[in-house]
Amino acid sequence: xxxxxxxxxxxxxxxxxxxxxxxxxxxxxxxxxxxxxxxxxxxxxxxxxxxxxxxxxxxxxxxxxxxxxxxxxxxxxxxxxxxxxxxxxxxxxxxxxxxxxxxxxxxxxxxxxxxxxxxxxxxxxxxxxxxxxxxxxxxxxxxxxxxxxxxxxxxxxxxxxxxxxxxxxxxxxxxxxxxxxxxxxxxxxxxxxxxxxxxxxxxxxxxxxxxxxxxxxxxxxxxxxxxxxxxxxxxxxxxxxxxxxxxxxxxxxxxxxxxxxxxxxxxxxxxxxxxxxxxxxxxxxxxxxxxxxxxxxxxxxxxxxxxxxxxxxxxxxxxxxxxxxxxxxxxxxxxxxxxxxxxxxxxxxxxxxxxxxxxxxxxxxxxxxxxxxxxxxxxx
Amino acid sequence: xxxxxxxxxxxxxxxxxxxxxxxxxxxxxxxxxxxxxxxxxxxxxxxxxxxxxxxxxxxxxxxxxxxxxxxxxxxxxxxxxxxxxxxxxxxxxxxxxxxxxxxxxxxxxxxxxxxxxxxxxxxxxxxxxxxxxxxxxxxxxxxxxxxxxxxxxxxxxxxxxxxxxxxxxxxxxxxxxxxxxxxxxxxxxxxxxxxxxxxxxxxxxxxxxxxxxxxxxxxxxxxxxxxxxxxxxxxxxxxxxxxxxxxxxxxxxxxxxxxxxxxxxxxxxx
Numbered sequence: 243x244x245x246x247x248x249x250x251x252x253x254x255x256x257x258x259x260x261x262x263x264x265x266x267x268x269x270x271x272x273x274x275x276x277x278x279x280x281x282x283x284x285x286x287x288x289x290x291x292x293x294x295x296x297x298x299x300x301x302x303x304x305x306x307x308x309x310x311x312x313x314x315x316x317x318x319x320x321x322x323x324x325x326x327x328x329x330x331x332x333x334x335x336x337x338x339x340x341x342x343x344x345x346x347x348x349x350x351x352x353x354x355x356x357x358x359x360x361x362x363x364x365x366x367x368x369x370x371x372x373x374x375x376x377x378x379x380x381x382x383x384x385x386x387x388x389x390x391x392x393x394x395x396x397x398x399x400x401x402x403x404x405x406x407x408x409x410x411x412x413x414x415x416x417x418x419x420x421x422x423x424x425x426x427x428x429x430x431x432x433x434x435x436x437x438x439x440x441x442x443x444x445x446x447x448x449x450x451x452x453x454x455x456x457x458x459x460x461x462x463x464x465x466x467x468x469x470x471x472x473x474x475x476x477x478x479x480x481x482x483x484x485x486x487x488x489x490x491x492x493x494x495x496x497x498x499x500x501x502x503x504x505x506x507x508x509x510x511x512x513x514x515x516x517x518x519x520x521x522x523x524x525x526x527x528x529x530x531x532x533x534x535x536x537x538x539x540x541x542x543x544x545x546x547x548x549x550x551x552x553x554x555x556x557x558x559x560x561x562x563x564x565x566x567x568x569x570x571x572x573x574x575x576x577x578x579x580x581x582x583x584x585x586x587x588x589x590x591x592x593x594x595x596x597x598x599x600x601x602x603x604x605x606x607x608x609x610x611x612x613x614x615x616x617x618x619x620x621x622x
Numbered sequence: 623x624x625x626x627x628x629x630x631x632x633x634x635x636x637x638x639x640x641x642x643x644x645x646x647x648x649x650x651x652x653x654x655x656x657x658x659x660x661x662x663x664x665x666x667x668x669x670x671x672x673x674x675x676x677x678x679x680x681x682x683x684x685x686x687x688x689x690x691x692x693x694x695x696x697x698x699x700x701x702x703x704x705x706x707x708x709x710x711x712x713x714x715x716x717x718x719x720x721x722x723x724x725x726x727x728x729x730x731x732x733x734x735x736x737x738x739x740x741x742x743x744x745x746x747x748x749x750x751x752x753x754x755x756x757x758x759x760x761x762x763x764x765x766x767x768x769x770x771x772x773x774x775x776x777x778x779x780x781x782x783x784x785x786x787x788x789x790x791x792x793x794x795x796x797x798x799x800x801x802x803x804x805x806x807x808x809x810x811x812x813x814x815x816x817x818x819x820x821x822x823x824x825x826x827x828x829x830x831x832x833x834x835x836x837x838x839x840x841x842x843x844x845x846x847x848x849x850x851x852x853x854x855x856x857x858x859x860x861x862x863x864x865x866x867x868x869x870x871x872x873x874x875x876x877x878x879x880x881x882x883x884x885x886x887x888x889x890x891x892x
Contacts, residue, residue: 269703291885298698300695301727301728312697312698312701316704318703465666466704471685473685475689
């Protein structure tokens with residue numbers, strides 16, 4: 243009999259998320275019970291104390307987001323996890339993390355909405371909320387995994403991007419991926435490439451927490467490091483103190499948005515299958531991309547030139563990649579468990595130069611390979 | 623003592639109105655900290671939104687001005703992540719007990735190792751004098767033009783009931799007592815609360831014809847009753863009175879102490 247490989251696990255997506263967070267260096271998790279994300283909190287409540295980390299179940303979703311930001315300012319890599327209604331509640335404090343440039347990871351395991359919706363069924367209805375859920379013009383990074391292994395990799399990546407760009411990062415999972423159990427080969431820790439926030443190299447009297455520098459990403463001191471600075475959600479200048487000076491506000495907010503925009507090539511990831519000679523391009527993401535992949539394979543077996551473009555990064559939106567890959571195709575099909583939140587962006591990215599056919603479902607049931615296959619045939 | 627070493631003088635003048643009592647509380651906090659001799663690098667002051675929540679901007683500590691009502695949530699994460707920090711939350715009556723009410727009772731229940739100073743002026747000052755959870759019944763506010771129909775919260779009793787380790791109430795008139803209570807709160811293990819009544823002549827006093835800032839402070843003096851004396855007074859006699867004193871001072875395991883036990887247990891179970 244073969245010796246079992248200790249790195250091979252049978253994990254649920256939510257378990258992989260929790261384990262990846264630990265591997266990425268997460269030492270603080272604040273949460274609140276909500277289906278279908280609760281397993282992440284449950285696993286971390288057991289695992290974090292084992293590594294000397296902190297788990298806390300807060301009194302509500304708002305508090306969980308606040309505590310996550312506070313912990314990050316205290317120097318811990320910090321995460322919270324939630325689903326639809328909880329994600330709505332967290333929005334104000336997510337905006338604070340954006341404005342104050344506090345790295346942290348927010349996991350949203352999407353379920354059916356609106357409102358209480360379908361707690362135990364999947365949806366992909368928070369594409370737009372993850373982009374624009376908090377008020378005001380702001381940048382955000384959103385990643386969407388389609389498998390258990392990818393949940394692991396993307397959770398690590400979410401922490402790395404948060405630390406690198408001093409920003410909250412949203413991991414946009416869904417009920418199907420979160421509750422799916424699959425075989426995962428856990429990558430060795432050395433392979434993960436852990437990124438830590440850039441610390442200031444100057445003396446405390448010269449430290450500018452929101453410095454305008456060449457990289458657009460200011461160095462971050464943790465509270466207690468000897469750099470006594472001010473953090474506020476109010477519009478502030480380089481020093482971190484509130485200001486009403488229009489020029490200073492304009493400069494800071496432009497930098498805040500530019501610091502993600504200019505690095506979009508480092509942030510955006512996509513995956514393609516059979517797109518080289520594709521005539522019909524299917525675009526999908528998250529759990530729906532699994533059905534889309536099967537549909538494309540089935541179409542190829544029938545001699546139809548179908549291809550798949552899977553969005554791994556949702557925001558910043560992979561518009562250039564979509565434009566380039568879809569250039570030679572005749573038609574585009576967008577499959578998603580919402581009423582066209584990605585399809586609309588695809589139309590915009592392709593400047594409506596070709597038909598964008600929508601395959602949508604919002605009843606809690608996954609979109610099946612057959613439904614996408616039928617859409618491909620109909621376009622052939 | 624030298625107050626200037628703790629202040630960010632380039633941030634002056636402060637935003638507080640003439641006659642506002644908030645500066646008196648700030649000085650009480652600074653005197654207490656000075657007496658304890660804490661290193662400024664080890665102090666974090668966290669606030670929410672409102673007049674009182676502007677305090678952190680003026681003090682030379684690690685300062686965090688968060689969202690409305692959520693200071694305790696941020697402070698909880700901060701304290702847990704870096705237990706070496708002395709975490710002080712400053713909050714107003716609306717910030718602490720309306721929008722932040724849930725966090726307030728749970729911080730007390732959890733006995734998180736944080737000190738909270740509540741500036742209670744019975745009103746939402748920054749937004750122009752709206753009724754708050756501590757506005758006395760029948761008093762006027764911009765959103766209670768016919769008088770407040772609600773009953774107010776008693777913040778100290780609320781903290782006591784929710785399980786705080788230390789609870790005291792004073793007024794800005796009683797500066798010596800306020801200093802003492804804040805110092806006791808800062809050295810208490812667990813969740814400690816000092817509620818300080820502070821006049822808002824601009825938004826509360828004016829509308830309720832309570833006179834000048836001095837008149838309002840003299841009323842604090844006239845109406846304050848010590849906790850011990852209040853025990854022998856009837857409900858009618860206590861009408862309109864401010865009960866001051868130390869409501870709670872008990873030794874119980876704090877959140878961090880308990881959580882460290884959890885860590886020990888988890889490590890041994892491995």
